[in-house]
Amino acid sequence: MMVDISKQKVSVKCGCGRNHQVTLKDVAARKVMRCSCGVNIQLEDRNGSVKRSIADTNKSFNDLEKVLRRFGW
Numbered sequence: 001m002m003v004d005i006s007k008q009k010v011s012v013k014c015g016c017g018r019n020h021q022v023t024l025k026d027v028a029a030r031k032v033m034r035c036s037c038g039v040n041i042q043l044e045d046r047n048g049s050v051k052r053s054i055a056d057t058n059k060s061f062n063d064l065e066k067v068l069r070r071f072g073w
């Protein structure tokens, strides 16, 4: 079991109404998405909170994995 929460997809809505699927990793990296309407969408990770959440959550999953392994999963 290898979980990487940074691959979790979230959707970002452009002002034109189109939805874009991005990963949390893209948000943490503050990537720029280009919509087919011509608008560039700057992904925002305010205060680096997404990046921190990814790191925390991955750590939690890894800890969980170690616990499960200890019980023979």
Ligand SMILES: [Zn+2]
Binding pocket: 014, 015, 016, 017, 018, 035, 036, 037, 038, 039
């Ligand atoms: Zn658009």
